[in-house]
Amino acid sequence: MRREEVIKDLRERFKEEIIDFFDKSPKRVYIEIKPEAILKVSDYIFKSLSARFNIASGVDTRYHVEILYHFIFEDINLLISLRVKLDKKKLEIDSLIPIFEAANWIEREIHELLGINFKGHPDLRRLLLSDDWPEGIHPLRCDYKEWDEKAIRDRGV
Amino acid sequence: MSMKLKALLKSPWVFHLSTGSCNNCDIEILDCLTPRFDIERFGMLLAGSIKHADVLLITGSCNRQSVIRLKRLYEQAPKPCLVVAIGECSLSRGLFMHSYNCPVPLDKIIPVDVYIPGCPPKPEAIIAGVVKLIEKVKKEKVESKK
Amino acid sequence: MAKTIVPIGPYHPLQEEPEFFSLTVEGEKVVDIDVRIGYNHRGIEKLSEMKTFDQSTFVIERICGICSTSHPFAYTRAVEDIISVEVPERAKYIRTIIAEGERIHSHLLWLGLAGHFLGYNTVYMWVWKLREEILDVMEILSGNRNNYAMFKPGGVRRDIKQEDIPDVIKKLDSIIPSLTMIKKAVIDDPVIHARTKGIGVLSKEDAINYAALGPTSRASGVARDVRKDAPYGVYDKIEWNMIVTKNGDVFDKVIVRILEVLEAIKIMKECLLTLPKGEIDLNIKDIPPGEGIGHVEAPRGETFHYVRSDGTNRPVRHKVRAPTFMNLPTFKATVVGETISDATIILAAIDPCYCCTERMAVRNIKGTKLYNGEDLIRLSQEKTEKIKRKMGL
């Protein structure tokens, strides 16, 4: 399948779900989709188009929390990033674990660093932050402030 | 100087603790064991258990998860036990001073005897640092006798 | 029956870095495994957002000491992806040389440690002795043993001197015979066979499902290599082979790595010999708003960076995905059912690199001056020199 075919296929198949389509460069395509459709779209990309799941990355912009799911089509050297924008009031999205195991850790990470709830994730335990990190504080949020009064932030010399 | 202390200086077994480092210092410590540097010449060995350790080589920027364990581990080490901070991170947290996960520098957690700067310090520097440590202990002993 | 957990780590001689594995065992057999990471988390992604694009390179370099080339490589490529520029040809060559040098030293490091884990300290010492030669080469090329500080968005920071090249090539050539000897010693040893063959098999399906990367997946027969699939640097201009084996056990992972070292030496030599003349830097000043992705093949697999810029001189978001992050979860598929002794070598076989996995975050707080990596290196070098002089070395 060539590059154009993949893009055309995706555009037609998910006409309803795609909000925005940005063809950045020959190797990069950004597709914004509705959050509800993430399972459907990634399932198709992973299973039918047999792309490899690269990673997901979360970004806290002022208005939304975005999650980008990066998929790579290695045979045609194309990287498709699925973008979903989540409302700050309702930070919830379906977990991708039913489709591939690879999403397990990254969802745990995004859960603790950005505070997004992944529906259907089997265990959303801590991954990176320490045991004494307080609940409800997410370091990658825009509004993150130092909470630990004991922390020393100078050279101490 | 007593026999035992002399012996301690001639056979310091080191235990290596990484508290959130980039791995470079740790690898340079391992490098010290290898043919080119061979710290076994000085009787140094890399101990597996902290209960066998005489010198703690601490690398890394002391992140939150490690700090709790570090304190406990220091308790578990048999005294006299010397602490060497290796690399910029463990000296002052270096680049990571403002990281949300690295709240305090190492010497605010446990007493540190010798600092070895560098990012990463070369194996030669690590060996030299440990030699300095030995000198320091000797000097302290002499002074305390006076 | 009561649940029994055997702890491995966090401060375990098996790992230079602290990680805590809890193996649920029945006798010596592992029936379940769980891992707690976070002993190495430094919030680099956040830190990176506090620094300028140029400064970030140094922080990115300190994600991991062993991958101190792959991360800046991927990061600079991501930044260049935002601007949509290509770096000069000579810079590409230099980047490739450094990246391959890193691959050699990383694989040798792993091979030595694998010997150490198996209690075969002779292999450990021999391989690390060899690795010193590579570090010397890197010191000649970049001035540093580790953390080469060669990369910057738009090119490389330092040039390779033409007069160093014959020396370097001689050194590289001298490695090959010893490496071949070690290769034979490792591959033919019956006890190593007994310890590694058929142990910790990662099937091809699992490798795809877990999205395993690099040598881990190539040992399972998944022929994926960013250098071939999405060529960057000068990998498309140079002849080299991708090493793929079928079995997915520890032994195959050893084989893949050893053969990759030989390939890497080949690539490095060819790059050095055909190094073109020209500029090494584009001197990029402004980064336009936008987002960029860079991915390169690190020694352990694909390293992936995503950078978003809003037109200021700092990244808004910098996402780092190290290969171990994807490789490590495969232990569920490989360790269960093996014995504790095997578990350690299986865990080691993916060449885990937790400091990559747990990334420090990079972000600038206004009004504070930080030492950057170069300063630190300079300081340390001065210090080393001083000590050397003092000791009369």
Add this chain to the structure above:
Amino acid sequence: MIYLFYLIFYGFLLTAIVGLLASWIDRKVTARVQYRVGPPVLQPLIDIVKLLGKETLIPKGASKMTFLGAPLAGLASVILVSTLLWVNNVSSNSTFLGDLIVVIYLLTIPSVSIIMGGFASRNPLASLGASREMKLILGYELPFVLAVFVPVIKSGFSIRLGDILNYQLQNGVIIGSWSGFIAFVVVVMCIQAKLALVPFDIAEAETEIVGGPLIEYSGSGLAVYRLMKNMLLFVLPFFLMILFMGGLRFDGIHLLWGILKYVGLVAIITVIRNTNPRVRIDQAVRFFWGPMTVLASISVIMAFLGL
């Protein structure tokens, strides 16, 4: 009383000195094999003196008596074994009958003491290591006992070490015969396991279970264990020499021969240790119960046939 003299001077002091030296040889040879310089001569002694100066830690809730008593039992048994061996060598007629069996039994006590110490540590890793040590004992005990009986058969069913020595004095060393040689090979492998050296250092595997039974020991306890292990490095090859190589004699050139034999044995052990990776515990047990037992049985049958 004469025994007490032997015990203090030969059994303890001489054994300890030679053991420490042997430990240094082992470390030095290892270092040379690995292109390193290696430690200075006095290093093993310095290590022990240093450990004596360190604090002795006891794990919380552990039985102090067992934890500190276990090393003593091991040391005492090694001293006793080495005394018995020396007595046999120095005056081979003044020992009692059946001391071979006593020696075989006493030689398991150091391992048992390590196991008890490991168990008393209340540490899961130590328990695991100690259980491996026990499995290893099960593994090597079978071929070891079988192979040790080859000299017994050869020397006319005597289970007195002195008789075996005298037999060798008159009829040449046992290792010179085919059955003796095979048995010797088996016993060398068993000794490798008894000394807990690679490839059979499974019980103390640093990179798996952090030193196993010794993980909790520090200071004096560890010093005694190390001394015990160093002494074993003398006692076990010495036992082998008595059984297969005519022991150690003190007259002129024979003494030199004896020393050469001993150094050769230590070198063999060191070389085996440095050219193999560690095996798994089930592989080790299988190795001892399979090929080694078969070899030992063959050597026993050959000994019966007079080969």
Add this chain to the structure above:
Amino acid sequence: MNLGNELFKFDALANFVGIFITLFSLLIVIYSFGFMRQRKGMFQYYIYIILTLLASLGVVFSNNLILLIVFWGFLGLLLYLLIGFGQKERTPSTAKKAFIIIGGTDALMLLGLAFIWKIAGSLTMDKISIALNTKVAIWTYLCLAAGAFAKAGAMPFHTWVPDTAEDAPTPVTAFLPASLDKLLGIYFLARITLDIFQMNGAMNTLLMGLGSFTIIAAVMMALVQHDLKRLLGYHAVSQVGYMVLGIGTGNPIGIAGGLFHMLNNTIYKSCLFLGGGAVEKRTGTTDLDKLGGFAKIMPVTFVTFLIASLAISGVPPFNGFVSKWMVYQGIIDTSKDGSYLWILWLVAAMFGSALTLASFMKLVHAVFLGQRSKEQKAPSDNRKETSSSMLIPTVTLASLCVIFGVFAYQIPLKLFIFPSLKMTDTVFYGIWSPGLATGLIIVGIVVGIIIYLLGTVAKTRETEIFVGGEIVKEHPEMRLSGTEFYNTIKEMGFLRTIYRLAEKKVFDIYDIGKTITSGFNKVLGTLHNGVLPTYLAWCLLGMIILFFILLR
């Protein structure tokens, strides 16, 4: 000649066994005061104990085989009744199993008695002497030996012992299967082997073979058990092997070793059972998974248990080593007859000793060392040792272990064993001098202590354990119970098959018997389906067959 002499005799062997039977009964009674407190039916219990004592003494001192068999049978019944005091669900069926196996072999003994009457014409023991040269004599010997084996719990009649050990109350186990039954069984075996029959080489070899097999097989089973008492039960079986082996050697030192081992075994085995009982009393369980870390809480019990464990594993200088060493000497002595099999028996015995050590290391770890289990971590329980009535017997027995080991020659051998075998010490062809060795070990330990004192052992510090720096409290599962230590061996090649079969009770003579019986029942049962025409058909068929046979 009066009837008393005809019926009873008081020779050295009987006296020696009698003395120890009485001693053990006394200790068990003392122990039961503590252990069986607040249970129902204690009056009957003590009555049964006393009756057992009397019956045992009757067996030991009777000179007439009929009298002996009467007491013998009575003991079987008492065993059944005493097992019944157990509180487990399976207890009744266990009691039945023991009763049936022992009763069955009793029947064999009766048969043997009949044969003896036929051969020798007398049933007074000291008047019979039968040479094992006829088939009948051999069968007679085997019948009587079967009785002894079943009582002592040697293979293949051993299967009631582990079950009983698990299900009966601990004092009962310590009393009957562990001590009295061993004493009596081996006493009887020694009697028939030494006095009544004149052994020949083949029979000796058979005995030694059975002994070696018992040692290895039982201890291999013990290796993988999960229950404290069951594990001990298997050892109760395996140790019998040494005694049979010793008696089977047929030379004085071997027999002396066998008898001495019988004595030693009863001492340390009871000590082990009683120590285990103390732990059971305190925790209410014998599941090894749920125990652990009692060394600090019950130090006295721990030390006695440890001494007994080392003694049973044959670690010098305890008593087990001396008797095993004598047995070995006996085995090597048989090489004088030109037999090559001795090396097989010797290796089996020595390897069995290592296996014993292994399983006891596991046991000691699972019960006393290691970490405490979640179940036992209840902080409210601050009691230290068990009651003194339970400590006195264990301490007595443990000190006997040490005394009989260190002064083996001066006390037990000289006073009990040699007189009962009517031998002098000149028979010995080499004696391990345990006293001297102990002295040397003590000196060695003193050397160690001096090294300790040179160090810093005077001021110790308690720290947490090091498990790689992780905090243990947050991971209560981070403990090894020890029950799975030998899974590696269990899952090794052909051993796996054997263990699997053993778990299905393929080697259990009782279950084989049960299967055969119930198989017959099933076949016969299908014939009785209650339908009249079928019965008529059977009748007709039978008539036809009868006619066919008769009229042919």
